[in-house]
Each structure stands twice: as C-alpha cells, then as structure tokens.
Amino acid sequence: MRCLCFRARSDSADHPIASIAPAPLKDSTSLEYDDPRIPLTKKQKFILTKNWKGIARDVTEAGANMFVKMLSENTDYYRMFAFRDVAESTKEEQLRDKKLRGHGETVMGLIGDMIWLVDQ
Numbered sequence: 001m002r003c004l005c006f007r008a009r010s011d012s013a014d015h016p017i018a019s020i021a022p023a024p025l026k027d028s029t030s031l032e033y034d035d036p037r038i039p040l041t042k043k044q045k046f047i048l049t050k051n052w053k054g055i056a057r058d059v060t061e062a063g064a065n066m067f068v069k070m071l072s073e074n075t076d077y078y079r080m081f082a083f084r085d086v087a088e089s090t091k092e093e094q095l096r097d098k099k100l101r102g103h104g105e106t107v108m109g110l111i112g113d114m115i116w117l118v119d120q
Helices: 042-056 059-073 075-080 091-096 098-118
Strands: none
Touching: 042 059, 042 098, 059 075, 059 091, 059 098, 091 098
C-alpha cells in the first residue's frame, strides 16, 4: 500500500518542513569526486549501494521502523503525517499501522530510486 502524502505539494513557507535544509558537508574540498553533481567518492557510492541492497529486501518494514524511531525521538512531527492518530499507540501498534507502513514504503522506495541513480 503506497502513501498518498506525495500527491499534494506545498511550497508555502508556513509548511512544517519548509524550514528544513540539508546540512552542508564538512570539509568537502578535501575529497575527490568523480561526478561534481554528487559529492560522493567512488568508494562512498559503492558502500552506499551495497548497504542499500540489505534494506531493499524489505523496504516496507525498514520504512516503518525508520518512521517509528524518528517519531519516538521527535513527537512533534506526528502532526505532519496522515497517521498522526497513532501518536499514543504502542510501538508494536505503530509498526502495524497501514498508513504508516504505506508512507514508509513510499519514502524508502524514493530513497532507493535515488540511490540507484547515484551510480548512473
């Protein structure tokens, strides 16, 4: 079951995730990249794609676990998701929630697509 969260986009500055920006790389000038568009060395790309293969075996489970861990550490984030009603549920109940699992599968699928493209 895929998540529907990615259908609607909000470019508003009031959107809860509008202020989130990626952290800059530390001392990225000391590394030699084979592709200037992607700040990863060949070795880093290899490690990334190799490690992703293990996660890709069950992206739904990995995605659900990722979101449950993230939300347990940042409870204010529940309000941003369609599965916000599981905020007071146990970890086991959250891991079984269809909306959370669907969203986790979608996000992990997109991450997998990006990782596959890194080496293209």
